[in-house]
Amino acid sequence: MSGKENIIIDIEHLSKSFGDKQVLKDISLYIRKGEFVTLLGPSGCGKTTLLRMIAGFLQPDEGKIMMEWDNRGGKTEFRDVAGIPPHQRPLNTVFQRYALFPHLDVYDNIAFGLKLKGVPKDEIDIRVRKVLKLVSMSDYEDRDVDSLSGGQQQRVAIARAIVNQPKVLLLDEPLAALDLKMRQDMQTERHHSRDERGKDPADRYPYGHLQRTCQLLRRRLHR
Numbered sequence: 001m002s003g004k005e006n007i008i009i010d011i012e013h014l015s016k017s018f019g020d021k022q023v024l025k026d027i028s029l030y031i032r033k034g035e036f037v038t039l040l041g042p043s044g045c046g047k048t049t050l051l052r053m054i055a056g057f058l059q060p061d062e063g064k065i066m067m068e069w070d071n072r073g074g075k076t077e078f079r080d081v082a083g084i085p086p087h088q089r090p091l092n093t094v095f096q097r098y099a100l101f102p103h104l105d106v107y108d109n110i111a112f113g114l115k116l117k118g119v120p121k122d123e124i125d126i127r128v129r130k131v132l133k134l135v136s137m138s139d140y141e142d143r144d145v146d147s148l149s150g151g152q153q154q155r156v157a158i159a160r161a162i163v164n165q166p167k168v169l170l171l172d173e174p175l176a177a178l179d180l181k182m183r184q185d186m187q188t189e190r191h192h193s194r195d196e197r198g199k200d201p202a203d204r205y206p207y208g209h210l211q212r213t214c215q216l217l218r219r220r221l222h223r
């Protein structure tokens with residue numbers, strides 16, 4: 001067997017500059033199915049820039065991003081995603097500054113994407129309730145998002161992303177907005193959700209599990 005089986009994202013020789021400032025230089029990495037990969041590096045080293053390119057919000061100057069792709073015929077292929085807009089990529093992103101819809105309650109924030117896709121109401125209900133449970137927000141479904149704490153809003157943002165069951169979930173510093181106590185609580189939650197693995201469709205997101213700390217950015221962008 002080669003070392004590259006079960007790859008879901010393959011990034012090859014990616015570079016990106018803003019003006020004359022090169023932020024990413026010749027980045028290559030691959031991510032396997034079921035893996036939880038962390039990009040570690042100081043502020044400003046290009047972590048968000050890399051995520052935005054994977055998500056499709058930013059185009060690389062050089063290099064390519066390959067992703068596993070379910071084509072219309074129901075077959076899975078591996079393709080270059082250059083030029084494919086964010087909403088068509090098989091992933092969801094929770095950004096550092098996550099934006100919930102302020103005019104919708106918790107339930108409708110999470111259900112929004114499924115409604116757009118025309119998922120039947122009964123199925124929406126089941127899926128929304130499952131992810132609410134996963135992030136321990138079951139008692140908050142009718143709440144106005146403005147009335148929630150930062151940590152609770154963060155959980156809703158994560159629930160909103162995982163309810164779509166994307167192949168890949170990108171989280172940009174998902175705990176950065178939280179205070180220390182809240183971070184500890186969320187880490188406990190991640191252990192709980194790991195116990196739920198196997199019972200829940202969201203079990204493909206193995207929080208805290210299979211964790212591989214990837215120091216790639218820090219190593220390669222060291223100046």
Ligand SMILES: Nc1ncnc2c1ncn2[C@@H]1O[C@H](COP(=O)(O)OP(=O)(O)O)[C@@H](O)[C@H]1O
Nearest residue numbers: 018019023041042043044045046047048049050
């Ligand atoms: N749209 C942009 N225009 C100009 N410079 C940018 C832009 N986005 C990011 N940068 C710069 O690129 C560098 C990397 O930023 P970023 O990817 O946000 O870092 P990190 O997420 O690792 O903190 C920073 O110096 C930042 O100022």
Ligand SMILES: [Mg+2]
Nearest residue numbers: 047048096172
């Ligand atoms: Mg960042």
